[in-house]
Amino acid sequence: MATEAVRPRRRKITVRGPGKTLIKLIVNGETHEVLVEPRRTLLDALRKDLGLTGAKKACDEGTCGACTVLVDGKPIYACMALAIECDGKSIETIEGLAQNGKLHPIQQAFVEEDALQCGFCTPGQIMSVKALLDENPTPTLEDVKRAVSGNLCRCGAYPKIFKAALRAAKLLHQGS
Amino acid sequence: MPKVIKTKTEFEGRVLEEYVVVEGEGLTAWDAQAPLKFVGKKIPRIDGPERATGKAAYTFDVQLPGMLYGKILRSPHPHARIKNINTQRAETLPGVRAVLCYKNTPKISFRRQTFIFDEIVRYVGDEVACVIADDEEIAQDALELIEVEYEILPFVLDPEEALQPNAPKLYPDGNLLGGQPEVYQRGNLEQGFAQADVVIERTFRTQCALHNCMEPHGSVALWEGDSLTVWDSTQHIFGVREGLARLLGLPLHKVRVIKKYMGGGFGSKNNLGKYTVIAALAARMTGRPVKIVLDRHEENLATGNRPASIQRLKIGAKRDGALTALELKAIIAAGAYCLWPPSVGGPARELYACPNLKTEQYTVFTNTGPLSAFRAPGYVEGTFALESLMDELAKELGMDPLELRLKNYTEIDQTTGRPYSTKGLREAYERGAKLFGWPRRPEPQGQLRRGVGMASQIWSGNGMPPAYALVKINPDGTATVITGTQDIGTGTKTVLAQIAAEELGFPIEKISVEIGDTQMGLYAPLSAGSMTVASVGPAVRMAAHEARQQLLDVAAQVLEAPRESLTITDGLLSSPALQKPVAVHEVLKNLENFMIIGRGAREPNPEDVTVNTFGAQFAEVTVDTETGEVKVERIVAVHDSGRVINPLTLSSQIEGGIIQGLGYALFEQRVVDRNTGVVVNDNLENYKVPTALDIPEIVFEMVERPDPRANNLGAKGVGEPPIIPTAAAIANAVADALGVRIYELPLTREKILKALQH
Numbered sequence: 001m002a003t004e005a006v007r008p009r010r011r012k013i014t015v016r017g018p019g020k021t022l023i024k025l026i027v028n029g030e031t032h033e034v035l036v037e038p039r040r041t042l043l044d045a046l047r048k049d050l051g052l053t054g055a056k057k058a059c060d061e062g063t064c065g066a067c068t069v070l071v072d073g074k075p076i077y078a079c080m081a082l083a084i085e086c087d088g089k090s091i092e093t094i095e096g097l098a099q100n101g102k103l104h105p106i107q108q109a110f111v112e113e114d115a116l117q118c119g120f121c122t123p124g125q126i127m128s129v130k131a132l133l134d135e136n137p138t139p140t141l142e143d144v145k146r147a148v149s150g151n152l153c154r155c156g157a158y159p160k161i162f163k164a165a166l167r168a169a170k171l172l173h174q175g176s
Numbered sequence: 177m178p179k180v181i182k183t184k185t186e187f188e189g190r191v192l193e194e195y196v197v198v199e200g201e202g203l204t205a206w207d208a209q210a211p212l213k214f215v216g217k218k219i220p221r222i223d224g225p226e227r228a229t230g231k232a233a234y235t236f237d238v239q240l241p242g243m244l245y246g247k248i249l250r251s252p253h254p255h256a257r258i259k260n261i262n263t264q265r266a267e268t269l270p271g272v273r274a275v276l277c278y279k280n281t282p283k284i285s286f287r288r289q290t291f292i293f294d295e296i297v298r299y300v301g302d303e304v305a306c307v308i309a310d311d312e313e314i315a316q317d318a319l320e321l322i323e324v325e326y327e328i329l330p331f332v333l334d335p336e337e338a339l340q341p342n343a344p345k346l347y348p349d350g351n352l353l354g355g356q357p358e359v360y361q362r363g364n365l366e367q368g369f370a371q372a373d374v375v376i377e378r379t380f381r382t383q384c385a386l387h388n389c390m391e392p393h394g395s396v397a398l399w400e401g402d403s404l405t406v407w408d409s410t411q412h413i414f415g416v417r418e419g420l421a422r423l424l425g426l427p428l429h430k431v432r433v434i435k436k437y438m439g440g441g442f443g444s445k446n447n448l449g450k451y452t453v454i455a456a457l458a459a460r461m462t463g464r465p466v467k468i469v470l471d472r473h474e475e476n477l478a479t480g481n482r483p484a485s486i487q488r489l490k491i492g493a494k495r496d497g498a499l500t501a502l503e504l505k506a507i508i509a510a511g512a513y514c515l516w517p518p519s520v521g522g523p524a525r526e527l528y529a530c531p532n533l534k535t536e537q538y539t540v541f542t543n544t545g546p547l548s549a550f551r552a553p554g555y556v557e558g559t560f561a562l563e564s565l566m567d568e569l570a571k572e573l574g575m576d577p578l579e580l581r582l583k584n585y586t587e588i589d590q591t592t593g594r595p596y597s598t599k600g601l602r603e604a605y606e607r608g609a610k611l612f613g614w615p616r617r618p619e620p621q622g623q624l625r626r627g628v629g630m631a632s633q634i635w636s637g638n639g640m641p642p643a644y645a646l647v648k649i650n651p652d653g654t655a656t657v658i659t660g661t662q663d664i665g666t667g668t669k670t671v672l673a674q675i676a677a678e679e680l681g682f683p684i685e686k687i688s689v690e691i692g693d694t695q696m697g698l699y700a701p702l703s704a705g706s707m708t709v710a711s712v713g714p715a716v717r718m719a720a721h722e723a724r725q726q727l728l729d730v731a732a733q734v735l736e737a738p739r740e741s742l743t744i745t746d747g748l749l750s751s752p753a754l755q756k757p758v759a760v761h762e763v764l765k766n767l768e769n770f771m772i773i774g775r776g777a778r779e780p781n782p783e784d785v786t787v788n789t790f791g792a793q794f795a796e797v798t799v800d801t802e803t804g805e806v807k808v809e810r811i812v813a814v815h816d817s818g819r820v821i822n823p824l825t826l827s828s829q830i831e832g833g834i835i836q837g838l839g840y841a842l843f844e845q846r847v848v849d850r851n852t853g854v855v856v857n858d859n860l861e862n863y864k865v866p867t868a869l870d871i872p873e874i875v876f877e878m879v880e881r882p883d884p885r886a887n888n889l890g891a892k893g894v895g896e897p898p899i900i901p902t903a904a905a906i907a908n909a910v911a912d913a914l915g916v917r918i919y920e921l922p923l924t925r926e927k928i929l930k931a932l933q934h
């Protein structure tokens with residue numbers, strides 16, 4: 001689920017590069033213009049060009065999920081998308097969740113359930129849970145497991161991540 | 177006055193004797209029944225919000241103005257001499273700022289007889305050169321432009337082959353670490369076996385496992401004049417400071433090491449890494465900050481592993497199950513370098529009463545990636561062999577496996593003859609058995625076969641001096657805990673805040689904890705060996721205690737109330753002499769910027785008892801006889817780690833340890849190509865770590881027996897204990913399901929199907 005890649009638009013193929021090229025990324029509702037090399041991944045564009053280091057890089061090859069962000073509402077591995085592919089798209093990262101200094105219910109549930117140890121996988125886990133709950137507000141345990149099955153956690157916080165996701169679903173329910 | 181004394185400490189299976197300076201008066205541990213407000217409570221991590229919002233800046237996230245990036249060129253050969261390196265083409269690539277190799281860097285010795293940039297490479301992945309460039313992509317491009325001429329040398333990958341007299345040698349004095357095996361003996365082995373009614377001997381093999389912490393190893397180095405600041409993803413900021421100062425010839429006060437958040441280490445970040453030294457050299461050379469972080473492949477090649485072991489284990493017992501003799505010969509594949517060999521014989525030496533015993537360990541250099549500590553090094557491997565053989569012995573004797581273990585239970589540390597300070601293993605067995613429903617015999621089944629198994633755990637986790645802390649009470653009534661430890665993902669910060677809040681009588685929200693920076697000057701030991709809380713926690717409690725005394729002194733005078741009548745709860749001072757409770761900041765507000773500073777140090781370990789942790793785990797598995805797939809259905813764990821400070825974060829560590837143990841039991845394994853020495857699964861695609869879909873039901877309880885001799889908290893460590901018995905319990909359950917035993921980890925489908933054919 002978390003692995004769906006962003007495909008380049010089929011209709012017209014734009015040739016980019018060599019050298020840096022200007023793109024527009026809409027990140028957490030704010031528009032940014034950035035000059036990137038065509039080979040720059042979305043993850044590096046977020047981390048290095050925009051200074052948004054919430055999405056983590058643990059493999060840079062689509063095998064861990066630490067870099068999970070939402071592009072047009074869908075979870076993707078940001079290390080597996082080129083920044084130029086995301087030109088003009090709407091990107092949601094972990095930094096966009098908390099509003100006015102208040103944790104998002106998913107973040108709150110992660111903290112309360114202790115669904116994080118070192119916390120390095122956590123932004124990715126939370127974004128995968130966010131994608132799940134956006135689509136399915138009343139998930140089962142199995143739904144949760146599937147939703148985060150592309151997010152590795154070497155500390156083994158999984159049992160708590162499951163609990164946190166289910167608790168977040170309840171919190172969101174109460175809130176709405 | 178400080179006193180200099182000698183103390184014994186067990187660290188990862190080895191007893192160290194060292195001099196320590198003891199200061200301050202010891203506090204006695206809280207009583208088991210003491211009504212505590214914060215200690216023992218499920219308090220969510222105080223730094224949870226930073227981690228959950230992406231605000232926590234890990235070393236990997238550090239970005240400094242003008243920062244350059246380094247990428248390391250690694251050897252493609254398992255053993256070779258570098259005849260020449262030509263870096264010219266790489267250097268002329270636009271954006272490349274420097275290329276470091278043995279030609280242009282000082283010859284700095286590192287680990288045994290080798291150098292930071294050595295002219296000999298000893299495994300596929302060994303460091304050859306480093307490119308420093310404006311960005312990572314450029315550095316990567318430049319790596320391909322470096323021309324290296326190698327003289328290929330003969331290599332050896334297998335530790336048994338490496339012990340042969342004609343094997344290719346990694347070092348002039350041979351492939352055996354120390355030139356001889358490490359031997360431990362007690363009693364008379366021959367007599368012991370002669371007395372036995374039953375003798376069983378088996379060979380067990382365990383695989384090489386890779387840490388794969390999510391945050392890769394890495395450092396950022398910045399020079400300001402002749403002062404060096406390094407951000408490092410490390411389990412020991414003071415160790416890194418000492419190492420850097422020594423290797424670079426700097427005084428300690430010119431080196432500052434910072435580690436605020438870390439994305440896992442599991443032992444692989446215990447020591448100074450080459451990349452850190454290289455970053456410091458490169459930053460000096462270029463005059464710019466330099467960041468070197470390893471990629472996932474480098475992580476799996478060059479940052480350590482749990483080494484493979486071959487264990488020949490022989491056990492002798494009487495008909496009634498009493499052990500008479502135990503002999504272990506273990507061979508460990510160290511890889512190319514070795515700082516701290518794991519103690520594979522630890523469980524055999526300590527777990528059971530056995531008068532006649534010998535363990536012999538050969539730690540052997542091979543042309544593969546070097547070992548490092550990995551969560552309970554040696555004990556995970558040793559427990560698998562020992563507890564497997566105990567099950568076979570039980571079968572042979574017609575005894576219940578648990579009954580056999582109880583038969584050989586010991587209240588005395590078998591290696592020193594001293595009693596244990598406390599030992600809750602019997603209770604762990606009993607409660608675990610009850611929770612699990614042991615000995616429930618699974619029904620015979622068709623394609624899916626069920627099995628159950630159990631295993632025991634022993635590990636130090638006692639903590640050690642020196643460790644220091646300060647607790648400051650600020651004029652606004654808040655308090656700051658300062659110590660030089662680090663939180664490696666275990667929840668250290670939270671636990672220290674709980675201890676300080678408890679001792680001060682302050683609400684926990686009023687406590688902040690500053691750790692992870694050597695500049696604050698308060699030494700704390702490495703975060704390893706399950707000893708952070710037991711080392712640093714007591715110092716924090718003592719510092720808080722001292723701060724509280726000072727506060728009471730001041731308050732008595734300011735409030736004109738008898739000192740003995742004053743109490744502090746919830747940050748309020750009360751006394752029958754006062755009309756109503758007074759907040760701490762009210763007391764301090766008229767004293768300008770007066771600050772209370774309490775100082776604490778870790779007390780020495782007791783000399784007449786052994787402080788240990790214990791536990792038992794029970795596993796239930798189903799094995800699919802058609803596909804060979806093992807599914808772990810349930811793990812029941814009961815551990816004794818003394819007083820529990822935070823049941824919430826502790827439960828996370830227990831679950832995490834079990835899950836790592838499950839991966840080790842079933843699928844984790846580094847695979848090295850025999851012909852080339854190349855690691856073929858140096859990534860997370862092919863090296864399998866447990867995912868959300870592999871998680872069994874985990875039920876656990878703590879014995880919760882505060883250990884008043886351990887330290888002033890009564891707490892011991894819990895980081896490593898839960899991983900120790902998991903693989904052994906699972907292997908015993910699989911043997912139960914199959915009716916035959918597999919002597920080699922991991923228990924892959926291939927091995928299961930092969931075992932079923934017999």
Ligand code: FES
Nearest residue numbers: 059060064065079
């Ligand atoms: S960093 Fe993108 S999947 Fe691992």
Ligand code: FES
Nearest residue numbers: 117119153154155
């Ligand atoms: S919390 Fe450490 S990797 Fe998930």
